[in-house]
Amino acid sequence: MGLQYDLGESPFTDYRVFKRGQEENSPYFSVNRNGRNDPTNIRYRQAAFFTNVTYSYAGKYILNGTFRYEGANKLGEATSARWMPSWNLSGAWNAHEENFFENLRPTFSHFTLKGSYSLTGDRGPSTVTNSYAVYRSYTPWRPTAGDAESGLEIADLANNGLTYEKKHELNIGTSMGFLDNRINVDFDWFKRNNFDLIGVINTQGLGGQISKFGNVADMKSHGVELNLTAHILRDRNFKWNSTFTYANVKTKVTRLDTRSQVMDLITGTGFALEGGPVRGLYSIPFVRLNDEGLPIFLNTENQETVTSINFQERDKIGFLKYEGPTDPIHTGGFGNTFSYKNFSLNVFMTYSFGNVVRLNPVFSNQYSDLTASTKEFADRWMVAGDEAFTNVPIIATTGQNRAYGNNLRYAYSAYNYSSVRTAKGDFIRMKDVSLSYEFPKDLIRAWKINSLGLRFNATNLFLLYADKKLNGQDPEFVNAGGVAAPIARQYTLTLRLGL
Template sequence: MTIRGSSSILGDTKPIWIIDGVLQEEIVNLSVADLVSGDANTLLSSAVAGLNASDIESFEILKDASATALYGARALNGVVVITTKSGKKNQKPTFNYTSEYAVRDLPRYSNYDLLNSQETVSVYREMESKGFLDLPSSFQGRYGGIYNIMYRAINNYDPISGQFELENTPEARARFLQQYELANTNWFKTLFNTTPTQTHGLSFSSGSDNSTMYASLGYYTDGGWTIADRVRRITGNLRNTFYLSDDKLKITTQLQGSIRNQLAPGTFSREEDLVNGSYTRDFDVNPFSYSLNTSRALRPKDNNGNLEYSRYNWAPFNIVDELANNGIEINVSDIKFQAQAEYKFNDNLTYNFLGSARYATSNNEHAITENSNVAAAYRSNETTIVRDQNNFLFSDPDRPNAPPRVVLPVGGILITSKNALVTYTIRNTLDWSKRFKDNLHGLRIYGGQEYRYADRNQSSNTGYGYQFDRGGTVFTDPDILKKAILEGNPYFSASETRQREVAFIANMTYDYDRKYVLNLTGNYEGSNRAGKSSQSRWLPTYTIGARWNVDKEDFIQNSNIISSLAIRPSYGLVALLADNATNNLAVFRNQITDRLNNDDRENFINIEDLQNTELTWEKTLELNLGVDVGLFNNRVMMNFDAYFKKGKDLIDLIRTTGIGGESLKLGNNSEMTTNGIEFQLNTVNIDTENFRWKTGFNISKFSQEITSLKQETNVFDLVTGTGNGNAIGYPKGALFSFQFEGLNEWGLPQFLTQQPDYDPAKPYDKIDFQDTDNVLEYLKYEGGTEPNLSGGLANSFTYKNWDFSFFISFSGGNKIRLAPTYDSEYTDLDVFPREFVNRWIVPGDENRTNVPVIASQSLIQSYGSGELRRAYSAYNYSSERVADGGFVRMKNISLGYSLDKTVIDRLGLSNVRMSLQSTNPFLIYSDSKLGGQDPEFFRSGGVAYPISRLFTFSLNVGF
């Protein structure tokens, strides 16, 4: 693979990806570093039908005016162009087999600053002394760990022996808890595997005078990094090229397809609690989150080898059992057909046609069996205390005096969803070029048209009472549908999106003596996602670029030092349509009024979005200055770029007066500037017959400022560090904090509060996560959440048939919000960071520590439960809980060996290569305050997994 241009692409948006000439909108998170480090196989094949990393012939990055010559307004932040392999003319039939075997390392508790089980139980004992973990709350509460297990044993009477399982004496209880105190369970070993992944690929290529062919078949299997995962995928790729009419006409057809089956842990959507400033999720069985957030004093099995159950959502819970009864199966089918035609009218004029069609479906089944904790939670009503607390039971508003009751008496829940995508791309272009007057003048004129069509359909259905162990028989209590509807959870949904875009492209390039080059590009694009007004829907954009090839000047050509030198200025207007641009027309939804009694409920029409006829493209004016330098016969190559961007008409929410029925409305309400520099250096340090050493280094930095923003962001978005914190004068996704002012005499956190009506007697009364008025007056700015500095260092060594390389990536300039681990109340399921050892315990500790106290029942009653919960949430989002996001990571280490040609010839093969590779082997540097939290991974639960350490063996055989 070859790279042209900088390998670090930064700015306002992600780069666009072009694969065999077609825009790939689904690829949004794949970076060039992923391609270089070998992670592309899984990422690419999951986003593009039938494409594996072994099918890639080359990729290059365009950052200058040529990026917009074909891809127009979308080329805001660079273009990554990928070309797949094809056969060669007059090539004899060639087969190539590749295989990869990769093993992921298990996460280690040594990488995370967490208390062991003995230290954790000591915290539980302190909680017990402060009025928590008593029998009623642990035995009948929503959550319970080792104390719940102990109280169940105390309450378990054996009529045969006439004794309880555990005596309720201090000595017996201490002995019982000691086995958990010494458990020190390694949940990573319980829930994670080292099962290797396997990738097998077989390709065939051949060619004659009139045609070429390339075909590949790939198989990937992953037994799962955790006991809840599994992936199997088959891919196919067939590409034929035909040369007709004495090579004037070239036709290429390509068929790609993939089938993927995947298992993932069952998960529910995360919800924001704007009142208390936290995220909640009723059920989260993510193995990584569970391992980090669950007490190591718990055990997966008891002393007899039986599964041991704690208490979660008022029901028995064992993570191993739950993952076997609560999972998501994903089936994806993806097929793409593409045809290209090129006809040369003469040596100067060429016509090109591209047509592409793609159909993809994804069918998901979230199976929550009758044996799951989720189903048990819907049926948990063993006592009146549990019955009155359990929000999974149904309180019928038509029967206000009736107690809550079970509405999922049998069976489980089957949630099915389907996503379908149909896309078409049609492009016609003419390319004319000619040189005049003894090749002194050159002119190229390029023009074309492109049409893009995309239909997306989504639907989902929630089936209650599905009996998995009885052949799928359905037994549904009608009141569970009533419960779902009353809670605003539709049991069925469907939506569709229609996207139509047209672009007209014109480009002219003139050069004088190949020294002075002028490039003019104009685009005229229209989209149905913009407003009805023609001035909004259709947008002309342009780019003016120039290039001075200084190395072709007489005063440079005879230089023994400078081999190549070029200066590249460009200026232009580029544009994008944000994904959330959906209110070009009014959006109305049929809904049902939210009233207590069912007889009072009725249909009504809700105005989801008012029409915005003037909704238009987000525009960016960009000035770019670039210099390319080659020294010593191009053994030293340097590229330098400086860019200055001014974004306007950026789409954002704005709070209105409510006239028309909508308080928040999307519109072109924001402006932002981004200025940055990029530098790349490639050197050939040693180049001899048997040994070669090459080095590549790149670095980029940018600064960003929001200059206009109509929407006032609330405190919660500003302090959580999820990238939603936007404010005038700061970069996009800024991070703010409550200003921590130490602990008070009771060990509670204090904050700098500047509201004029602040009452010291009620220190937490003004903590309002929904506040939007003048919040920057009392919040502290920490920095951006997006790195504004990034780069990498690569070295490759070749000695005879051996090759060795490593790639180091680095990033910085951002801040990270530490995981929110503090609360006013804990349970005996919780695990605590090591800093809990230094927590406030007795008066006077506020002078030695900033770790707040474990609140007692009396302290909660004194301040109020809600007030104190907000206080601890504010501490989680305070200046004390911020770390630097900069890091240096060893991204990739690779060692390869190719068999000697004489040996290959003797075996009748064309090539044999073996390699060992380690991906993400270790962090070289990160802020110690992170305490093991990966600076590139945000713990969000659900199905999110951290970056894994990967060891790969690859074999490539050609015959």
Template sequence: MQSNIGMDLSLFHNRLSFTVDAYQAYKKNLLLNVTLPSASGFGSSVQNIGEVENKGLELTINSQNIGKGPFQWNTDFNISWNRNKVLSLNSDAARIVTSDYQVAQVGSPISSFRLLNILGIFQTQEEISKSPLQNPRVQPGDYKYQDVDGNGTINTSDKTIVGSPWPKFTWGLGNRFSYKNFALSVSLNGTYGNQIYFQGGEVNLNDAGVQNQLASIANRWRSPDSPGDGLYGRAIRNDYAFGFSAGTTKYLFDGSFTRIRDVNLSYTFPTTMVSKLKLQALSVYADVTNLYTFTKYPGYDPEGSTGGDNLAKSGVDFFSYPNPRTYTLGLRVTF
């Protein structure tokens, strides 16, 4: 079931126009993996189960900023907000694991990240003794986890919803400038508010001293007098032996980005010159795609996803191949 409402508005002799669309959709009988009792002989089965709500708002603005004379400038802008939420599964308390780090859970977005939440880094032995019990070998410089169930012991039962791979909003901006026979177009796009689980960080952010590490590990905890930036604990071989490393917020990052998607510069030869060549039109152009990306995400590409088109595994990245930067020179000829 889906409902939509929209509006189109043009002002100033169509120099400024708006398109707004609001929608709400319900999806039922979703195909999801459901865990089965071990007595069945199977680990899971795919079943038609669950209901998900999607609702959002989309806005598009087209503007003719300067439309007369040899210099012209047009702008296109779009932004969209979407929210999805799991409304029901086989029970109100049900939780379906969609990846090693994500779940479909009633009341939360599909594929929400369910991880152990790191509260900080232990600085002293006294601080450890006053905290919920973890591995007995934990010492200053190790991570402090949230005791979600409040039983005084840290284990995998303390995993909790800590984020979503879905942006709070996505946007795009395009500008086209022209001056006589020259034209320049620049387009940008981006997202805000989504998280990415950098699975590749389990290799190059694990602080284990086996593989090459990212430069940010240089700011790790070394001692109470040299605590680093508070993001990475002490260097330790086989930190998984202490119970946790993968599956924690250590590798969960803000996936927001702004990308210069495309820059195109062209020149169209005058018709008087082109007609002498017995052509209708002739132009040359230079184009760059994926020119630069502004982001705090440490992986190759904030748009990378190991799950591909599988929405149930969106936002997990294990060294996904980045969008390439391409340079193109071209000639357009119309006979």
């Protein structure tokens, strides 16, 4: 039933559709909010006031201050939770405007020292609506459709103390130029203290909810950023410019008032634990293969086992092996532009180091004819004694599935998320190569054309380096199940014409 587009957009209804929905206790109409069917109308109210002051003296000393006071009704009802003051103080010193700087030229072209300190806030995830209790209508189930009635239920409890996510941040940086600005360096160091971060917290169920949003975590982070630009050659016909960027970021969760289960920590793209990074990857410790070719692990009791793994355990999680952060620690790029007369060649590479990725969970105790086998299956255990040479388990036989029953699937699930199913996320990628040509002005002037250019560009060409354990998979593109398919290579030919 619905609108008949091919018949003059005339509506068509069938009473039996409504009759069926009434008998199944499934409403025909609903309000979609936040990606879920939730007939609750939400009104957001927010207000903000700010002021800004800037002072500059002779172009040498610059001071700036900003103050902001804002509030939103989506947070706790208490004034201290709903309203938040934030501010920023920053300053800069342009040393190249000082008289003494003339003695440093031309070795030094310019020098600026800058810094800032701030307190900022964020209202948190859009799904947070805990300022008041949220009531939702529903239709209680009844044995017969004729007894249908409407009801109200509590969707979310009020949380008067829920407040903004906050961050203190300190930045110190410098900008320098050398040799008549042929070499330019920008360097920044930062330190951040995030607190009152919002997340789901498990409760004792008081009020009817076993989990709700709360200010559950604090986190610290620090890092550096470097940008280096050099004009290496400036010949009449030939020019060579080079750019190098580098960033280093480390995070540490200092407080986390929530309990994660084993499955949360070993799957996906990283999970937080107190004392670890904001997104860390943890694995079930793999020990070896047994004489049947089945994997053996350490469980919550630090005992060797094949199938006795509790993926829902929340208390005894110390047995898990920490693999590393899933977010790279070192990132950047290196680019070079070569120009000769009207030709220009640009070569740009990116790099990333310091993180780990989970390999695709392709192993199972049972396969079908529709299962695509990867190269890793070629190294599997096949005969007794292979356990001394490989850590890839056997394709389980019918007899093994019968002997272990449904428990054998736990062994292969644990293997997919074990310490041997991780790889380094390090890579160096040839990101972009382009060649362009500008037609001479004397040539195109006769055609009554102001400009004419041709450009060929190739993007995401290949990986110069990646961990061999990836078996050709791309470490830069990950999803919840492991390493995903990379972005395809792109080739573009562009003709630019100006009249």
